[in-house]
Amino acid sequence: MPTQHRAIQSRQALIRSAAETFLEKGVPAAGMVEISRRARLSKGALYFHFTSKDDLTLAVRDAALEALQELEDAFTRSTQPLTTAVRDFTTALFGRVESDAVLRAGLRLRPETAPGLGIYALEQRWYALFLDKAVTCGTGGPAGPHATDTEPRRTAQLLTSIVVGLLHLGGEDGTWWDREAIVDLWALLPAAPGRIPAAVPAPAQLPAAG
Numbered sequence: 001m002p003t004q005h006r007a008i009q010s011r012q013a014l015i016r017s018a019a020e021t022f023l024e025k026g027v028p029a030a031g032m033v034e035i036s037r038r039a040r041l042s043k044g045a046l047y048f049h050f051t052s053k054d055d056l057t058l059a060v061r062d063a064a065l066e067a068l069q070e071l072e073d074a075f076t077r078s079t080q081p082l083t084t085a086v087r088d089f090t091t092a093l094f095g096r097v098e099s100d101a102v103l104r105a106g107l108r109l110r111p112e113t114a115p116g117l118g119i120y121a122l123e124q125r126w127y128a129l130f131l132d133k134a135v136t137c138g139t140g141g142p143a144g145p146h147a148t149d150t151e152p153r154r155t156a157q158l159l160t161s162i163v164v165g166l167l168h169l170g171g172e173d174g175t176w177w178d179r180e181a182i183v184d185l186w187a188l189l190p191a192a193p194g195r196i197p198a199a200v201p202a203p204a205q206l207p208a209a210g
Contacts, residue, residue, distance in 0.1 A: 064106020
């Protein structure tokens with residue numbers, strides 16, 4: 001096996017090992033020796049790739065952001081109506097969170113430890129993503145535009161709130177992330193966007209999570 005390929009595999013194994021350890025013990029209690037042993041690599045190999053636990057934590061964050069970006073890119077490319085595209089994004093997201101320890105650990109990192117993956121940052125990120133699609137593609141279904149086509153901001157707010165809410169709930173009870181539960185929830189949405197009061201603030205106006 002070429003040296004460069006081995007180095008890439010070792011780095012990925014260490015990131016995965018760190019994520020699994022963070023999930024089990026939390027970042028503060030996770031030790032570098034334990035992480036290297038879980039990856040079946042020497043401590044020297046660990047420090048060859050990462051100078052400190054902070055460095056390794058940021059690597060977990062970056063890998064999680066990369067996985068998240070893949071899902072968001074698929075959403076952007078979707079030709080489905082907005083609410084259907086967000087539903088598909090949501091089921092793909094939580095399916096990936098359940099199967100991918102790195103993404104799951106990344107989403108649990110404290111924002112002051114690894115900026116970019118806190119709930120507030122994700123809320124801003126997804127609101128912008130959904131709003132852009134609502135503005136460029138509209139919010140109506142295949143049968144024709146709805147009244148909410150002229151209110152992409154409020155529709156994006158609603159959809160963002162649902163995805164962020166499911167992220168919170170599923171962290172305590174994984175049944176919220178089941179595909180069937182998400183599809184059933186989405187079946188209730190067609191008339192919902194128009195019922196949102198105009199006073200509901202955009203995510204940019206909401207306070208950061210504590």
